[in-house]
Amino acid sequence: MKRVLVLSASPRKNGNSDLLCHRFIEGAQEAGHEAELIWLYDRNIEFCRACYACFRTGKCVLKDDMAEILEKMQAADVLVIATPTYFLTLNGKLTTALDRFLPKWQELGGHDVYFIITGHDQRSGLKLVADELTSIFESLGNHVRAIIWGEGVWQKGEVLSTKAMDEAYQAGRVL
Numbered sequence: 580m581k582r583v584l585v586l587s588a589s590p591r592k593n594g595n596s597d598l599l600c601h602r603f604i605e606g607a608q609e610a611g612h613e614a615e616l617i618w619l620y621d622r623n624i625e626f627c628r629a630c631y632a633c634f635r636t637g638k639c640v641l642k643d644d645m646a647e648i649l650e651k652m653q654a655a656d657v658l659v660i661a662t663p664t665y666f667l668t669l670n671g672k673l674t675t676a677l678d679r680f681l682p683k684w685q686e687l688g689g690h691d692v693y694f695i696i697t698g699h700d701q702r703s704g705l706k707l708v709a710d711e712l713t714s715i716f717e718s719l720g721n722h723v724r725a726i727i728w729g730e731g732v733w734q735k736g737e738v739l740s741t742k743a744m745d746e747a748y749q750a751g752r753v754l
Contacts, residue, residue, distance in 0.1 A: 581754050583607050583614040584655035586648070588662040588673035590620050595697040595729050595738035596661040599747040603659055603695065603727070606751025612657075614751075617648060619672045624648075626675055633682035645679040653683065657754055658690045658721070660712060664698035669708045677715060688720025693750055697729030697738060705730060725750050 585604060589596035597618070604614040622644040632640045639645060652658060662669045680687060694712050696705045705728060713723050727750060729743045738744065 581607075581612045581656040582654060583612050583657040583659060583751075583754065584651050585614060585616045585659040585661065586619060586673070586676065587616060588619050588660075588670050588676070589697075590663075590670065590672065591735055592618065592620075594663070594735050595732045596663050596695055598736070598738050599695045599697065599727055599729055599743055600659065600661050602744050602747040603693070603751040606748040607657075607754055608751075610752045610754060612751075612754055615651070617651070619676055622648065624672070624675050624679060627678040627681060631681075637682055639679065639682045641679075645676065646682075648676065649680070649683045649687070652690075653686055655690060657693070658716075659693045659695060660716070661695035662697075662708065662712075664696060664700065664705050664708050667700075667704060667707050669711065680719075684719060690716075690721045691724045691754070692716045692721045693724055694726045695729065695747065696726060697732055697743075699731065699733035701730045702728050 587600045607614045662673045729738045732738045
């Protein structure tokens with residue numbers, strides 16, 4: 580059994596990114612894995628202040644939900660990072676969370692990582708987000724296993740009629 584942590588940066592509950600997260604979790608749970616979803620918009624995550632106190636203490640001076648998220652990331656075997664794309668880049672809530680990796684960045688490696696990327700563009704328009712996330716997570720010492728592309732979706736629920744739904748389920752099943 581693997582522990583799967585899914586971070587959804589969708590601002591819309593049950594939006595396209597979120598629906599793919601739920602489908603991934605469904606596949607993982609059916610395969611006997613434990614899965615938890617953290618919807619980042621439900622969490623208080625402040626902006627990094629670049630004070631670098633965390634370099635001395637290993638802890639952030641900000642008292643918000645990020646410390647708990649980092650602990651859960653460290654404990655997970657598999658990470659799933661989901662984001663819609665806005666203007667060819669990842670969304671702001673995820674960017675804020677990524678900036679806050681700083682206190683534990685040396686302890687966030689060794690995971691299998693899956694990305695769920697959605698947007699109204701086709702894959703070529705979503706690729707920059709995949710490249711950026713891949714660079715970040717591989718530099719931390721993780722292995723990117725798959726990218727689930729929710730391409731050509733914009734309105735809430737449009738992803739339901741795409742092959743990405745099955746791809747998310749299958750990715751969860753074959754961890």
